[in-house]
Structure formats: C-alpha cells, structure tokens
Amino acid sequence: MTPNNVLLSITILLSLVYKSSAIYCFYCNSANNSACINPNELNPDVRGLIIPIIDCDKAVPRVNEYAFFCRKIVQTIYHPHKDSELRVTRGCGWVRHEKDCYRADNRDHMETVCQCFTDHCNSADSVNSTTATFLFVALAICLYFYRE
Structure with missing residues (x-):
C-alpha cells in the first residue's frame, strides 16, 4: 500500500468519527433574549x-452516561x-431522535426541532453530519483520482 493510499484510508476513517468528550x-x-432568534446576524465577538x-x-446533571448534542x-x-408568537430555544x-430534524404540530403550537453534533452547530441551519461526511469523502476521492 502506498503512502497516499494509507493517508486516504486514515482520512476516510477519521471523517466518519465525530464523537467527542465535550460539546x-x-x-x-x-x-428573554431576542438575539436568540438569529445569532448569525451578530458579529462573532x-x-x-x-x-x-x-x-x-458540565451544565447538565448526569444521571446516566449521555451522549450530549446541540439542539435548536x-x-x-x-x-x-x-x-x-415565534420562539427559538x-x-x-x-x-x-431518529431524525436530525422533525416537526410537531399541536393544537396550541407548531415546532421544528433540530439536533446537531458539533460545537456551536445550533446557531442556525447547518449541514447535517451525514451530508458533511459524504461531501468530505467525495472530495477526498476526487482529489485522489485527479491528482497530478
């Protein structure tokens, strides 16, 4: 196996692993905070x-071992x-949940709940981890086969 094949294999394997110890x-x-509606409109500082x-x-008490994630x-x-009234939490x-995003329509409210798995990912709509992994692997394959 050539060094390029080893590097490509390691890159693909690492791209499929996204669990971390903290999020x-x-x-x-x-x-109570109107900036919560769209944080991306604000300057990052x-x-x-x-x-x-x-x-x-650290913020959520642990009864069992949870795999935490961000939610919007x-x-x-x-x-x-x-x-x-529009409310964002x-x-x-x-x-x-089995889906990254799902909707619930009740008599007194309608809600869309999205979950994501990287730091600060609940700031706005984002590419889910499956799509991001697919795009990364596709790019790695293209670079591998079309290199000079």
Whole structure:
C-alpha cells in the first residue's frame, strides 16, 4: 500500500468519527433574549457576549452516561386572542431522535426541532453530519483520482 493510499484510508476513517468528550452549544431562549432568534446576524465577538455558550457535559446533571448534542427548537405559539408568537430555544440535548430534524404540530403550537453534533452547530441551519461526511469523502476521492 502506498503512502497516499494509507493517508486516504486514515482520512476516510477519521471523517466518519465525530464523537467527542465535550460539546459546546449556544444556550438561550428568545422569550428573554431576542438575539436568540438569529445569532448569525451578530458579529462573532458581540454574539459571544450576548448569547451564552455552555459545555453540555458540565451544565447538565448526569444521571446516566449521555451522549450530549446541540439542539435548536423553533416554535410558533398560537394564542387564542392575539397574534401568534415565534420562539427559538437553543441548548443541549441528550435523548436523540431518529431524525436530525422533525416537526410537531399541536393544537396550541407548531415546532421544528433540530439536533446537531458539533460545537456551536445550533446557531442556525447547518449541514447535517451525514451530508458533511459524504461531501468530505467525495472530495477526498476526487482529489485522489485527479491528482497530478
């Protein structure tokens, strides 16, 4: 096996592993922090001062061994006698859903819940880990076969 083949094999294997011992997530609720609605509109230096970032392993009490991840919940809350309200919540999650994003439509609210698995990934819509891995592997294969 040539050194290039070994490097490609290691790169592909490492791209499939994304578990880490700690994950850092944005932690906010737009009910009391309007910047939580879209943190990416803020300058990164300002965003760090306005929206807390927490280490899920330290912030959430552990009863069992959880594999923490970041979560973003967008809710439209329907009020009977006034306009509906948009609320965004960002934080840590520990019970995974089978889908990275899913919707729930209830009588009094509709919500979209997304989970992601890298630091600060709950700041906005992002590419899920499966898509990112596929793109990375495709790029590595293209570079391998089309090198000069």
